Amino acid sequence: MKRVYNFAAGPSMLPIAVLEKAQQELLNYQDSGMSVMELSHRSGLYTDVIETAELLLRDLMKIPDNYKVLFIQGGASQQFSMVPMNLMAKNGKADYVNTGSWSKKAIKEAKKFGQVREIASSEDGNFTYIPKIDSSMIDQQADYVHITTNNTIEGTAFREIPETGDVPLVADMSSNILSEEMDISKFGLIYAGAQKNIGPAGLTVVIIRGDLIGSAPESFPTMLDYKTHSVSGSLYNTPPTFAIYMAKLVFEWLTEHGGIKAMQKVNEEKAAILYDYIDQSEFYESPVRKDSRSLMNIPFVIPNRDLDAAFVKEAQNRELETLKGHRSVGGMRASIYNAMPLEGVQALVDFMKEFEKENK
Numbered sequence: 347m348k349r350v351y352n353f354a355a356g357p358s359m360l361p362i363a364v365l366e367k368a369q370q371e372l373l374n375y376q377d378s379g380m381s382v383m384e385l386s387h388r389s390g391l392y393t394d395v396i397e398t399a400e401l402l403l404r405d406l407m408k409i410p411d412n413y414k415v416l417f418i419q420g421g422a423s424q425q426f427s428m429v430p431m432n433l434m435a436k437n438g439k440a441d442y443v444n445t446g447s448w449s450k451k452a453i454k455e456a457k458k459f460g461q462v463r464e465i466a467s468s469e470d471g472n473f474t475y476i477p478k479i480d481s482s483m484i485d486q487q488a489d490y491v492h493i494t495t496n497n498t499i500e501g502t503a504f505r506e507i508p509e510t511g512d513v514p515l516v517a518d519m520s521s522n523i524l525s526e527e528m529d530i531s532k533f534g535l536i537y538a539g540a541q542k543n544i545g546p547a548g549l550t551v552v553i554i555r556g557d558l559i560g561s562a563p564e565s566f567p568t569m570l571d572y573k574t575h576s577v578s579g580s581l582y583n584t585p586p587t588f589a590i591y592m593a594k595l596v597f598e599w600l601t602e603h604g605g606i607k608a609m610q611k612v613n614e615e616k617a618a619i620l621y622d623y624i625d626q627s628e629f630y631e632s633p634v635r636k637d638s639r640s641l642m643n644i645p646f647v648i649p650n651r652d653l654d655a656a657f658v659k660e661a662q663n664r665e666l667e668t669l670k671g672h673r674s675v676g677g678m679r680a681s682i683y684n685a686m687p688l689e690g691v692q693a694l695v696d697f698m699k700e701f702e703k704e705n706k
């Protein structure tokens with residue numbers, strides 16, 4: 347059977363063991379004679395799926411009891427609106443850090459609901475670094491501070507989570523959730539689209555501190571109020587049942603493999619293999635400042651841009667897929683989420699060496 351190493355930014359690779367388990371259970375889930383896709387979301391069997399998924403995630407991320415876990419739809423992009431709709435409740439203003447394309451979209455959306463202040467930006471350096479944030483920059487009257495912990499397109503990541511004092515910190519963690527240990531208590535709200543490090547597209551995970559729920563005005567749409575999903579256990583309407591089931595299988599896989607601590611270690615090794623090779627090479631370059639580098643999304647360029655297309659095509663012949671960089675950065679980008687095995691990164695570096703030799 348053909349399986350490639352898929353370096354896509356999202357939707358991205360899933361662990362083979364997870365896909366195989368889903369395949370085994372596809373036609374007859376737990377002797378129900380049905381697929382999970384055909385189960386009622388209110389059935390006992392499905393209740394067990396969604397509750398287990400939440401428990402596993404709580405355990406993996408060490409989510410404190412005063413936080414709710416919500417499984418909803420609309421992608422991270424819908425959170426760009428839901429966050430201000432629900433959280434800009436007290437003073438109608440929020441502080442945002444602008445670290446790239448996704449932050450900019452979040453900022454644009456938030457401006458529709460209140461006063462937004464951009465407290466720091468790396469746009470002056472084409473988003474190749476993470477600006478330093480200290481608590482003096484934060485408006486203590488802001489309803490929240492928003493950051494993008496990992497910038498999927500630019501390949502940067504906050505190596506340190508900013509201290510925001512009493513102002514809740516909101517994080518778009520779409521592309522690095524579950525990749526490294528995080529102290530959840532530092533955040534008021536975390537959101538992530540599933541299709542990068544959790545499971546299939548269609549599911550969005552929101553982790554929210556209890557006291558931040560319930561402030562959306564009555565006039566706002568029911569489905570866009572966190573409270574709706576919180577009081578119903580994410581079952582107000584039909585949730586993305588199969589995507590949640592797949593996420594549960596991924597959480598089981600992570601748990602069996604030593605949890606996030608073990609995953610972080612492998613992720614650091616994988617990233618080091620690639621960065622070390624790029625840094626010693628006189629052929630490839632990383633556009634990202636060393637102190638701001640992502641473990642998950644690694645862009646690299648060849649100074650002779652004419653070679654980009656040949657690189658991507660020849661890599662594809664070696665079953666190394668989707669390495670073309672985002673149009674705003676150019677060059678190449680390797681997304682190496684949890685499901686990318688170390689061997690995949692090694693195979694990429696082996697190919698890069700050959701390509702360098704042939705084209706230098």
Ligand SMILES: *Cc1c(COP(=O)(O)O)cnc(C)c1O
Binds near residue numbers: 424494496540
């Ligand atoms: C992919 C991504 C998004 C958009 O996610 P959707 O689920 O497609 O809306 C937002 N933020 C970040 C950091 C991302 O990587």
